[in-house]
Amino acid sequence: MPTFGFFADAGLTVPLAALSSSVSTAGGSADSIIYFGSPDAGKSVTRDGGGELVIQVLDDDPAGGIPASAVRLALSAAGLGSAVGGASLNIGTSRAGGALNALAVFVRVTLGAGSEATFSDLSLNVPDVLEV
């Protein structure tokens, strides 16, 4: 059973089923910190076929919902300012398990003014993960 995933805390105790963000109809941004890793220190992940592991912003409904460009990813709070909306985030060729190796990922969702709604068309994906 895969153990790597996204967590709400740096101790990798609370796995996230979804990342909830709330933005006012007046428009604005919502920042979150999530953690990528595995609570099992004996595990590690690499990318199938080699290369960098990446966190992608996928849009299941490009025609509707909100665009992937509404989401910026960075490895620091300061990095959010210069991050490109919708761009993938490289997180290295491999990641080790254990809380000490948890990777903090900064997420900013920015929406313009709009009507009240709930959007679930976006997700963060780490593809081609081989966990050993």
Added chain:
Amino acid sequence: MPTTITSHVAPVGVTRMYRLAAGRLLLLGPAGQIYTSDDEGASWDARTSGTSTPFRSAARDGTKVIIIGSGITRISTDNGNTWTSITGLSTGAASKIFFNAGRWHVTVGSGGSYTIRTSLTGLSGSWTSQNLGSGGDLVDIAYDPDAGRWVAVGEYELFYSDSGTAWSACTINVANIMLAAPGIAHNAGTWLVPTEHWGSTVRLLRSADGVVWDAAGAASFTVSSASEDLPTRIGHNGVRWIAAGRNFGASYNDRSRIWTSDDDGLTWQQTWGESSTEGEGFLFEVAVTPAGFFVAGYRGYGGGRAPLQLESADGISWREFESGAEFNRLFVDADSGDVIARWTGAWDSEYSGTTGSATWHRITQEAPPPPAPSIILRLVVSRVSAAHAIALPLAVRRVPPGVVSLPLDVRVLDAAVLGGLDGAAGWAAAPSGRWRAVVVLDGVDVSDRLHGSVSVQIAADAAATAEFSILPAAPLQPLSLIGRAVRIAFAQVDGSNAQTLFSGVVDVPVIDLFSGVVQCRCHDQAQEVWSNTPRETIDALVGGRWHVAVSGEPDDNHAYLQQRIASVGASWALDPLQRPRVIPWSAADRTITVRQADIVDGSLSVDLPSRERLRTRIVCRMQYRYTRLRRRGVVAQYSEPLSFFQPLLSPTGVVLRESRVFLTADMVHGAASAPGGWELQGEIKIAHPPVGEWNLGTGLDPYMYIISPRVAPTLALGFTARYATRWTQSVTEDYTDTVVWPAAETQIGQPVQEEIGATLDAEFDQRDWTFDSSVEPRIVGTAVGDTVIPWQPDGADRAACNEVRRTLLDQAWVRLWSASRSGRVRFALPCRPDLWLDTRVALETSRLRAQGLIADIEHTLDMGSGEAITSISLAVGLPGSTSAAHPEWTLSPPPVDTYSAPASALSFEIGTYVGGTASAPPYDPETMIGFVTNEEGPTVEGREYYPHQLSIRSPGIEAEVRDPLDLAAEVTHEVTVPTDLLEIL
């Protein structure tokens, strides 16, 4: 292998010599003499034998000794002191006696029959006899202790016995054999008997059991008409067999030979031999010693015969031993391992020699040196039936690469639901007044099955909790709910604008058996989350200070968080999405204003900060304990002028005072070389008097005082010596840092204090440092005075001390602030799901104005009544509404030890005391420490004369530098602490 030979002369010719018990030697003479020696042959005691017939064989059992000759027997039961004849035991000229395994045996020679006499006691009347048939004499008996078997050798036959009494003939699978005399040897299951050459080509008989005998080593020996090998004597040293004898050639051209066997006598190799030019030669005695082998024989013939002796450590390499002595019989002394050699009077026969030489020899071979140390690695090679392989199964599983996916749930909230308040009086979160609670249990929305009310409790520095009840659609096991994820949200009645109030897990499910309603008590896993959070993350979130000397080692990282945050004005919690948060008390993420119109009627109340909890000063006691490593150098000095010792004469030559007995260099060395507790540094420097002649009288009446060159170096005018000693002193720096909040003291009217503390120990574990000057840290130098090294290793050094003090000061300031924030303003609002602990609230009502951070919140969603209330407590401190930054501490310097050693502590006490004078007081050894002497001259009755001596008294170590030292430092730090708006109108 150096070998020594010592020659001894006995009182008579030595025909036989034996070792008895208790180190006694037994000597048998050619005319029946019996001698014993208890000093290794240096002297001999004649014993009464009562016969002139020579004895030729002896054996013993402890102190019981039996000797026999031709027709004569004697027994001694007192280790050879007294002897009596044995009745019932007859012997012949070639008889020999043996004792093995509790049996006495006598082989009867010169009888032409194989006869063995046997006894258990050896005493008169105890002997039995067995005649085994005619054919010759029995000449030797050997015993195998492992098999419990005796084997006797005759001229043509062999006999064995397992009882020691009944004998049977052995089977010899060789025809026409003639056995050598005497020659049987046994080692580890192998028996060997050498043969004579007559009528057979076999040179050795070999048996594995002593019963059945076969030829052995035939191919190893030369047997031809011109040259015939004749091994005669055999032995074994536990490693290999050795045989000594000769090669019998034509015209008496015999040549001595030595052979060895490493395969239990099956094959033999010649390891030493003479060439044919040596003339006749024969080796007929072999001694196996602890050091190797010793072989004796002769070379040459007629008047040219000469002794031949050889020795070897291994039986392979031989060297001739140049003894210069002549002997033909050897025995190995069991006590010393030496070879006792003697001359029987004839070269080739044990029995023909009856006179014997009085000179006997002790040959001492030194044991070969132990082999050089070797590093041995045994190679174990196993032959296995078939080669095998080392297999490691490879389990390869083909798996598709996975995808880690996290859905993004983005909610666009109506800006209005986050607004309101500030007197708007509406219900922003549910403008229509209709709402719904949303509960998602383990990913399933169970909102439709909610029963009763839903509540969420959130507090700073605590886990958030929640309770809800559901009526399950189908019966379920409540225990299966434990640990299930729970999310609780408040939404408008149509489900829009849902805002999360709580995320966590079910902790305790409780079922109502009558209604089937399951109540779920939940928490947000705060302790678990913080425990799993790395310290580095906590450090980054919290900041502040932490030191193990202040807090002790925490059980887990949650405890570590609580310890560390005690130095920061902040609280910890998990936010509604279970994310760890640290909430500063002074800088809120959000500030809202609440007015009377916004508040649920009757919900406003205030609890002022209690005097019980308020503090105006915190006393920080910090003890820094370490060890001072101390060295003290001192000096011992003494000096008197030459005139002190010289007599004093008047100008007219009258002796006014006699001379004084001189201090000597020996006295100085005796007193000053090793005073107790002090280590001499360098050498003692002695000032000797000058060499010279002094006329202390007048020209007409001279009085000469002379110090000669020989005497001067033995005298001393004085001396100087330096010493040092080392010890440790424990030091406690006791810091009292009092953090005072003057404004609070003014407001309260008196100080209210609390004490916190910590101890930092710099343990010194070099116990030998005091005694062993090579133990680090070293203190070098020979200076007089004190040298001090404080033992403050990394982790317990001055920087650590300061860090502990700063940590305590930080905690003290936070305690003052925390205590002042004990006031609470409570009120309720229509449910505000957006409010959390990071929100600062300005409360403006007609009766009360207050401002503070939310300390705890409770959301209560009662589906039955339709009420959804948020109850809020604000933490408010002393009135003032002033800000204050975290102080930057200025630490007081370490307290200084001002003590300095007095001069008396750095020098020895050495006085001068002269006796023999009219005014000399009685001698007092307690007080007269130093050089004590007398005036010379005739003794005068009634005067006190002192012992001529030198003593010195070392200085003591003062209590100030020896006893545990406390150094105190007190500092008061005046601070300001943030205050809040709190006005009761």
